[in-house]
Each structure stands twice: as C-alpha cells, then as structure tokens.
Amino acid sequence: MERSKYKCPFGCGTTIIRLPLDSDFKNRKEDQSRKYVVKQIENANFRFVQCPEENIQSIPSINNDGHIPFYKVDSFWDFDNIGVTKHVGNDKESHELPQIQLVSSGKSLEPVQYQICRYLTCGACDKGAVGFGGYVLNKDKGKRDHVEVNPNDLTYFVSL
Template sequence: MSLKLTYYCPFDETTKIIRVPRETDNLYLQLHDSNDKLVNPSKIFKFSKCKTSEPSVHRSIHQYNDFNCFYKAKDIWEFDNIGVSKPPPNIKNAEFIKVKSIENGEVRNYAIVRYLVCGHCDKGAFGFGGYLLDSEQRENHVEIGFDLSTVNPNDLTYFFYY
C-alpha cells in the first residue's frame, strides 16, 4: 500500500479533490510549444494549487518548484470531488499544452478539452482533461474543423496541477 497525500480545495479548504501517491511515476512537466524549454507557470496557464492534508508538504518534487508540474490521473474517477468546464466548440478555440514525463522523457501534446474545478464551489482550475494530439493530427483536425464537444470525457487524459 502506497502512502497518499490528500489534496483539498484551497477555496473552501474542506472538499477533498484527489489523493496522490507521494512517490509516483505519473508526473509531467509543461514544455513551451516553440522550443521545448521548461516554462514558468505564470507565463502560460493559471492553475490553482490545492491545499494538502500536511500543510508543510505541499510539493514533494522540490527541484521543479518553478515549473508547471502535473500528476497524470488514471482516469476521471481517481478524483474525489471534481467538476469540469464545458468543452470549446471546436479545435480552433482550444488551448494546447505540451508536457514531458519526468520518468521517461516522453513528450505529448494535448488539446485542453476540459478544465478541472472543485465539485463543491466550482472554483479552480486545478488541472485539465486533454485530448492527445500529435502535430500532424492537430493540423488535420484544424483543417476539418474538429468538434471537441463530441469527444467522450472517458477518452480524455486528466492531469492534476501538482
């Protein structure tokens, strides 16, 4: 049995959001789209940090404190109390994010289809649900006007801002 750290909504401080293993291989760093450099979180996306059950331990990977670090959930059901935003109407309106696995260096591109918010107070965002796209797929989907609202939420990959 692995030890898990419980994260709570920072706005009401009582709603459990997710329990994340302290040692995990599902951690990803955000990359800048143009030259693959790591990016300070304040320059791209604005995610809210959740509170933990142990206030002195907010982030276990201290060497990445200046970067957007995400925990890749197994699926949406790993969260305790999460809500999601509406999807963008089409791929041209979507935001894109590139993330790199800390464990194996694998780089993936996602269209952000849903932002994750507290299921109780609807504030956030605490992460995102992404639709995996490589560069060629992205160009093809833009050309045909791919409708992101038709993507099944069970087919998304969910990332929690860690």
C-alpha cells in the same frame, strides 16, 4: 496503502484527490511516468492553481512558468470530489483552443502536446482550474472535434 489528501486550493476544505504517500516520486521508479511539468501553454487565458497536500501549510502557486507539476490520473473516477467544465471553446468554429505541452519525469523526456478539452474544478466550490482533461495531439491524425470528444476518453491531469 496510506494516501495523502490533496485539498481545494481555494480554502473550502474539499479533498480533490488522494494519492499514495510516495506520490512525490522519490521512491518508486514506476510512478515517475505519472509526473509531468509544463513546458508551454498556448491560447490559454487562465492559470492553473496547485492543490496543496492536506498536512502541508503552503500557499499554492498560481503561475504557468513551467514549474507546476501535474499528476496523470489513471481514471476520472479516482478523484474524490472534482468538477469538469463543459467543452473548452464557445463553438465548433473556435480555432484557438488551449494546448499544453508537458514533459514527463519518467523514461521519455520528449514533450507531449495535449489538446485541452475540459478544465477540472473543485467539485464543492466550482473554482479552478486545478487540472485539465485532454487528448494527445497526433500529427498523423490531426485535431478531433473538441465538442464531440467523450469525457471518458480524455486523459486527466491534476496540478499538485
């Protein structure tokens, strides 16, 4: 299967991830559930930067107005060259951790609230954030200790 390369938006030329050519979600219904858009971001003092597709000469968007599409990645190991920050927040006592509310383009149009635990950066130049790793906030279970969450247990999203 042919794949599109999505590059570092900061000009270093590194391939962040390769996705199927139809990752624009126009052709395959099953991939609709992988595309999300931001509904709301809380307690964040940063902006996500979109990774441009290799063959598209465009300026990446640097805004959080709800129009940045995110792609849900199956596994952390699907990335070509990605960096992951240490846990978000300075200590275990931090009460205002960033959260993001995403709406799927797929079957469910209900917003899903994620606790952001780690940011994704370019693996070569360490600039970002080009995505995040987090877990779904479950009203029944409450928040988890964000420092102790295993990075392998997080769901990862990259901004495209």
